[in-house]
Amino acid sequence: MSSEKTLSENAEEYLEVIYKLSLEERPVKTTKISKMLNIAPASVSQMIKRLETLGYIDYSPYKGVTLTEEGYAIASKITRKHRLLERFLYDVLHIKKERVHDQACEMEHSLSDDAERALCQLLEQPDECPDDEELIPVCDFKFQTCDECRMRRQEEVNQVGKRDKNLVSITNMKRTEKGKVSFVRGDYKVIRRLMDMGITIGAEISVLEVAPFKGPVKILVRGSNLALGRDIAKNVFVEIIREDPPAEGALSYG
Amino acid sequence: MVKIPDCIEKEEYEKSLSQKKELQKPCEDKVSSETCDITIALAGNANVGKSVIFNYLTGSDQVVGNWPGKTVKRAEGNLFYQGHKIHIIDLPGIYSFSTFSMEEIVSREYIACEKPEIVINVLDASVLERNLFFTLQLMEMEVPMVVCVNQMDIARQKGYDIDTEKLEKALGVPVVPTVAVTGEGLQKLVKEAMNVAKTKNQKNIIEYGGEVEKTIKSLENFLKAEKVDVGYSNRWVAIKLLENDPEINKIVQSESVRAIQFANHLALELEKIHDEPSFAIMASERYALASKIAAGAQNQTKFKITLSEKVDKILIHPVYGYFTSALVIIGLLVWTFIIGNFLSGIITDVMGFFQPVDPALSGPVLAVLWNGAFGGLVAGLTLIVPFIIPFYILLSYIQNSGLLTRVAFMMDSFMQKIGLHGKALIPLILGYGCSVPAIDSTRILETKRERLLAAFAITFAPCSARTIIILSLVAVFVSIWWALALYVLDLVIIFIMGKLALKAMPGESTSLIMEMHSLRIPSSPVILKDTWNRTKSLAYLVFPVFIIGSAVIQLFYVLGVLEPISNFMMPLTVGWLKLPAFAGILLLVGIVRKEFVLLTLVSFVGTDLSLALTSSQFIVLALIGMLYLPCLSTLSILIREFGVKAASVISAANLITAFIVGGIVAHVLSFFA
Ligand SMILES: Nc1nc2c(ncn2[C@@H]2O[C@H](COP(=O)(O)OP(=O)(O)O)[C@@H](O)[C@H]2O)c(=O)[nH]1
Ligand SMILES: [Mg+2]
Numbered sequence: 001m002s003s004e005k006t007l008s009e010n011a012e013e014y015l016e017v018i019y020k021l022s023l024e025e026r027p028v029k030t031t032k033i034s035k036m037l038n039i040a041p042a043s044v045s046q047m048i049k050r051l052e053t054l055g056y057i058d059y060s061p062y063k064g065v066t067l068t069e070e071g072y073a074i075a076s077k078i079t080r081k082h083r084l085l086e087r088f089l090y091d092v093l094h095i096k097k098e099r100v101h102d103q104a105c106e107m108e109h110s111l112s113d114d115a116e117r118a119l120c121q122l123l124e125q126p127d128e129c130p131d132d133e134e135l136i137p138v139c140d141f142k143f144q145t146c147d148e149c150r151m152r153r154q155e156e157v158n159q160v161g162k163r164d165k166n167l168v169s170i171t172n173m174k175r176t177e178k179g180k181v182s183f184v185r186g187d188y189k190v191i192r193r194l195m196d197m198g199i200t201i202g203a204e205i206s207v208l209e210v211a212p213f214k215g216p217v218k219i220l221v222r223g224s225n226l227a228l229g230r231d232i233a234k235n236v237f238v239e240i241i242r243e244d245p246p247a248e249g250a251l252s253y254g
Numbered sequence: 255m256v257k258i259p260d261c262i263e264k265e266e267y268e269k270s271l272s273q274k275k276e277l278q279k280p281c282e283d284k285v286s287s288e289t290c291d292i293t294i295a296l297a298g299n300a301n302v303g304k305s306v307i308f309n310y311l312t313g314s315d316q317v318v319g320n321w322p323g324k325t326v327k328r329a330e331g332n333l334f335y336q337g338h339k340i341h342i343i344d345l346p347g348i349y350s351f352s353t354f355s356m357e358e359i360v361s362r363e364y365i366a367c368e369k370p371e372i373v374i375n376v377l378d379a380s381v382l383e384r385n386l387f388f389t390l391q392l393m394e395m396e397v398p399m400v401v402c403v404n405q406m407d408i409a410r411q412k413g414y415d416i417d418t419e420k421l422e423k424a425l426g427v428p429v430v431p432t433v434a435v436t437g438e439g440l441q442k443l444v445k446e447a448m449n450v451a452k453t454k455n456q457k458n459i460i461e462y463g464g465e466v467e468k469t470i471k472s473l474e475n476f477l478k479a480e481k482v483d484v485g486y487s488n489r490w491v492a493i494k495l496l497e498n499d500p501e502i503n504k505i506v507q508s509e510s511v512r513a514i515q516f517a518n519h520l521a522l523e524l525e526k527i528h529d530e531p532s533f534a535i536m537a538s539e540r541y542a543l544a545s546k547i548a549a550g551a552q553n554q555t556k557f558k559i560t561l562s563e564k565v566d567k568i569l570i571h572p573v574y575g576y577f578t579s580a581l582v583i584i585g586l587l588v589w590t591f592i593i594g595n596f597l598s599g600i601i602t603d604v605m606g607f608f609q610p611v612d613p614a615l616s617g618p619v620l621a622v623l624w625n626g627a628f629g630g631l632v633a634g635l636t637l638i639v640p641f642i643i644p645f646y647i648l649l650s651y652i653q654n655s656g657l658l659t660r661v662a663f664m665m666d667s668f669m670q671k672i673g674l675h676g677k678a679l680i681p682l683i684l685g686y687g688c689s690v691p692a693i694d695s696t697r698i699l700e701t702k703r704e705r706l707l708a709a710f711a712i713t714f715a716p717c718s719a720r721t722i723i724i725l726s727l728v729a730v731f732v733s734i735w736w737a738l739a740l741y742v743l744d745l746v747i748i749f750i751m752g753k754l755a756l757k758a759m760p761g762e763s764t765s766l767i768m769e770m771h772s773l774r775i776p777s778s779p780v781i782l783k784d785t786w787n788r789t790k791s792l793a794y795l796v797f798p799v800f801i802i803g804s805a806v807i808q809l810f811y812v813l814g815v816l817e818p819i820s821n822f823m824m825p826l827t828v829g830w831l832k833l834p835a836f837a838g839i840l841l842l843v844g845i846v847r848k849e850f851v852l853l854t855l856v857s858f859v860g861t862d863l864s865l866a867l868t869s870s871q872f873i874v875l876a877l878i879g880m881l882y883l884p885c886l887s888t889l890s891i892l893i894r895e896f897g898v899k900a901a902s903v904i905s906a907a908n909l910i911t912a913f914i915v916g917g918i919v920a921h922v923l924s925f926f927a
Binding site: 191 | 349350352354381382383529533537541545548570571659663664666667668670675676764765766768769771772
């Protein structure tokens with residue numbers, strides 16, 4: 001994963017604060033940010049420059065900062081996680097009101113989206129957080145209604161298995177090699193069909209023929225011969241099985 | 255991005271669900287209720303031998319139709335056995351019970367709703383493990399069943415030795431080894447099936463391992479406690495909920511929301527343990543069991559490279575494969591054409607002996623109608639008997655031997671260029687014989703969009719009737735080279751129109767997932783039966799259209815209705831296409847059937863056509879005749895398969911292309927003349 005894309009916790013914290021402050025007044029004065037985070041103005045301006053180059057905020061000197069669309073999305077998401085966590089800590093774990101905020105601040109950065117969804121369902125779609133009765137921002141999942149969210153699990157995955165740099169696409173396998181399916185990606189229905197046809201994680205595959213001109217690939221899996229279009233085949237990755245590893249050292253010639 | 259073969263577009267399915275208005279259990283629209291004592295359903299993967307067994311058991315007592323509202327073939331028939339009338343149904347070949355294809359939906363709803371007394375699960379003995387994957391899913395449904403291990407002969411050839419007793423023990427249901435094409439073991443199969451059907455209390459629960467089984471059980475119990483009853487067995491519903499099956503989800507949700515939440519919870523737990531989506535866990539689990547059972551019951555005594563494998567190496571060889579593929583396609587066309595021409599000559603002669611086809615005949619209305627209808631009958635016979643039947647015979651041979659999948663494999667990359675995959679080659683090749691069966695066979699394609707794309711391309715393909723026009727107008731009166739040039743031009747047009755259609759109907763193109771069965775020599779009864787069934791269903795469509803259409807045209811002609819229309823078309827025919835004035839009439843009668851263009855022309859000017867037309871007029875007329883409109887029977891099958899709107903759009907595209915290309919050619923030719 002590329003490191004510049006993921007926000008540091010620090011930056012998330014900034015965006016969260018800017019989000020909160022911009023509900024009262026926009027643009028947000030940097031002095032307010034520094035006061036709220038309890039950080040020296042110099043460090044704040046440094047961070048603000050970074051956030052601006054990342055495209056999360058717009059900054060105009062003397063006026064202050066506003067969130068860009070992208071920044072807003074991240075900020076509201078992290079705020080949502082924060083406030084959901086507060087509710088969870090307070091409602092379910094019965095932790096004291098004064099302490100939920102700090103605790104949530106720690107946890108919010110590592111909360112996955114799935115967990116966020118589960119939390120929302122568990123708490124039955126809360127709308128306010130417990131300590132200061134601030135609104136919990138709405139989620140950004142592609143569901144029409146909360147009902148739909150509740151009914152569907154992470155539907156339509158587009159990959160199964162673990163990506164690993166040692167894996168080889170079956171279109172790159174040699175005729176004599178055998179491979180163990182380790183990673184499959186592509187359209188959800190294609191993946192499901194491949195699994196039904198026997199290409200499950202761990203299944204052994206060998207390639208029998210590759211048609212020229214980007215044509216299909218004929219493979220042998222679980223005793224059956226399958227032709228897979230190139231678009232599908234190139235997204236099936238295997239770990240090559242070494243049939244008989246060469247005896248180390250003692251190689252004799254002749 | 256690629257999309258799944260063997261599937262329907264999801265929206266389409268969801269639409270069909272919502273058309274059923276509110277959520278309902280699948281069983282509320284029962285398909286048929288027979289007066290039979292016992293119903294047997296044949297289920298299994300594609301190409302395992304279900305239909306051969308079905309034909310063996312039902313003989314000629316069978317009906318082939320469609321599942322209500324779906325373009326999935328439904329074959330059913332009756333068998334009298336020891337005083338019982340047994341209803342037998344041949345379910346479509348599927349690999350799984352998901353909802354990605356109509357075949358799968360039809361099959362699972364049938365099994366759940368009609369509750370056949372017994373399901374005969376047909377397996378391909380030479381691909382045991384993959385076939386058992388489906389067997390396990392049938393067992394999840396807890397239907398009474400008998401397993402039929404078919405194609406034992408091919409398994410033996412491949413060196414597999416299958417111990418059906420061990421298989422029986424592992425599965426806990428009767429297992430019968432068979433060779434369907436010779437009838438070996440089929441009597442025993444029926445006997446076993448009847449036994450199970452009579453005892454009625456077969457216990458055939460198959461258990462998976464470890465936490466998967468535990469999860470299924472706890473959800474199953476939860477469903478029982480919640481009193482969920484949706485027609486399917488609770489175990490199956492539990493598994494489907496864990497797999498996140500959208501339809502079962504919806505149905506259960508209407509009975510118990512808690513069950514869904516509990517299922518989601520369990521599925522997430524499972525996913526946490528395995529770090530894979532739950533459907534993948536279930537697939538792996540089934541295959542693990544299938545693999546274990548297969549390994550226990552079969553052993554490969556010898557590793558033989560069979561002749562079929564050697565031949566296969568050549569058929570899909572990166573170089574030779576193209577030659578063999580071309581040979582197969584050309585062979586099919588040449589065969590159809592040579593045999594067809596020969597037979598059609600004989601038939602026309604014989605029929606002409608009884609009644610000459612003379613569109614100029616006038617007289618009482620009845621005589622005119624009779625004359626027209628008779629002409630239609632002759633036209634139908636001279637199409638079906640000489641061209642369609644030989645074509646179907648060879649096609650069935652190519653299909654059943656497995657040659658066609660090899661050709662599809664080699665041609666896939668070319669077909670991708672017009673948005674189709676290798677399998678679409680079959681309808682396109684068919685289109686060279688006759689558009690009607692070709693469009694009929696687009697059903698083997700997965701999505702409606704693909705079917706439309708293929709059907710569209712087919713309407714431009716030079717079918718045998720068009721070929722006749724090209725040959726008898728251009729090859730005879732101009733030169734064979736011009737005839738060939740028209741053929742090439744047609745190929746170019748197909749390609750261009752295919753590309754245009756792709757632009758007009760953008761979407762994800764599908765990629766191939768196709769099983770390649772081992773090559774074999776097909777048995778003649780299978781081929782003949784296949785040919786007979788196809789011919790019959792085609793005849794039902796074609797004959798009425800021909801007979802009625804031809805009678806009506808005849809009547810119009812005699813009443814003088816065609817003349818004014820033809821005159822009205824003059825600016826187009828004479829002005830733009832530079833054809834003689836009577837060309838309008840030719841084109842009108844040609845709508846019924848393309849050969850009528852020729853017949854009518856002959857009746858106008860006698861056999862020496864060169865007296866009436868110039869060389870360039872021959873070429874233009876042939877070109878227009880080739881392209882301008884799908885014939886009536888093609889039109890009717892287009893309407894049947896795709897609806898009036900799509901059929902009119904396709905026809906309009908044909909018409910416009912014909913007149914644009916025809917006009918350009920006419921002007922270019924007159925420039926040189
Ligand atoms: N050699 C051999 N061929 C078989 C046997 N059973 C079926 N076939 C062939 O397998 C092909 C597929 O059979 P079919 O009944 O159409 O399969 P379905 O898709 O399951 O209905 C046909 O060409 C049959 O002739 C068998 O037992 N032995
Ligand atoms: Mg069949």
